[in-house]
Amino acid sequence: MNGNDALPASAGPIEKVLYEVKKTVVGQDPLLERMIVALLARGHILVEGVPGLAKTLAVKSLAEAIGGQFHRVQFTPDLVPADIVGTRIYHQPTGEFQVQIGPVFTNLLLADEINRAPAKVQSALLEVMQERQVTIGRETHRVPDPFLVMATQNPIENEGVYPLPEAQVDRFMMKVLVGYPTPGEEFVVVERALAPGAALQRIIDPETLSGLQQAADRVYVDPSLIEFAVSLAHATRDPARVGLSDLTRYITFGASPRASISLVLAARALAYVRGREYAVPQDLTDLALDVLRHRLVLSYEALSDDLTPDDILAKILANTPVPEPVGRGR
Known part of the structure; x- marks a missing residue:
């Protein structure tokens, strides 16, 4: 479906969300479809592709269309687990430790270049991906619902990367390979880059998405x-x-x-x-x-x-x- 095509009046909420996302994302239909599938099935996606293929734009646009929160974490070798899930900070006026939650507390989390962080940081995502909760100190905090982790990795670099362990890779419902656009699609990408970006509207809200998940369960x-x-x-x-x-x-x-x-x-x-x-x-x-x-x-x-x-x-x-x-x- 082209972002410039008229949307049928009978279109359902899923079609409307995809139509809205494709106002900014050109092509990448398999990726967008699988992102929707992962949301409905409550799974997570690992995306592999070279830089510049609109992976970040796709998940950010989807977050805007479903009215959810979006956080992006750029994984680097100097990250520590607390940078991802949060930590306890001493509050001097009260003399107590307070929990400062991390960026995983969102609806759509983009873990960009996840294979650039060491294993202990990658493993910090294991609990939240599987159990949808984070344990900080002695307290357990649940992440918002719906919750989707979309992790990306760059296949063309071998230096300074840490391959994901099999135990973590298995937590991802799907691994999607993203390829280069066709010449026609790339022409539209360049053409759109010459004009101000389209403003996306919120089509549904997280509560409606939860209802769609229940409908998919049936x-x-x-x-x-x-x-x-x-x-x-x-x-x-x-x-x-x-x-x-x-x-x-x-x-x-x-x-x-x-x-x-x-x-x-x-x-x-x-x-x-x-x-x-x-x-x-x-x-x-x-x-x-x-x-x-x-x-x-x-x-x-x-x-x-x-x-x-x-x-x-x-x-x-x-x-x-x-x-x-x-x-x-x-």
Whole structure:
């Protein structure tokens, strides 16, 4: 959908939010769709792409459209956990320690270049991503609802970066790869840069978004689709299950059960975004790479053969039987 196109009067709140965001973001439809899916499914996104591809602008525009708070943290090697979650500060007039909360207390948090911070800072996000709460001293504080962490990492630099540990990577529902725009899209980007930026309107509020999340929770997922998600996850651990025993030497560790859960939850939200009350196999296959690619730990042999997780997952998807589409009930 182009930001200049007229929005149909019958458009729902999701379409209106996307229309508003695309007033400032050109292209990047897969990223925007997956950001909405993550919001509805209460997940988090890891985005990988070179600088200058509007990753920050996308999440900031989405925050404005849903009327939520937006905070950005630029990760650097000198950060400490207290810079992220907050700390206790001594208040001299009262003689007491007071809690000063950190930037994670927001609706949309952009963790920019997360792989530039050391492991202890990256791990500071683990509790808030999983439990949606932060423990400072002896007190536990809950973050606002809804809450989405969008972390970015730069794939072209190797010096001064700290790769994310597998335990933290697994907390992200999806890893989205952002590519360069087409020449037509880049022309529009440059054209818009010559004029003042468009003012975005708030389309919904966090309370309305919570209602949309509950509506997405009611989308029907047939047991055959759950079985399909489990089969994909198991095939990453044992490729021989789908007749790909030659891939075994390339995979050190496969996807965890959290991958199966994330794939079903994300597919359910995607079905809702697409206007259906039930999920279909295409919802899962469209998101399979995003949900699974960061959960594979490849062997050195895979690296030497120049194989990527997407290469391996494409073969697994091609060899895993896809169930027949079903509606609400068979």
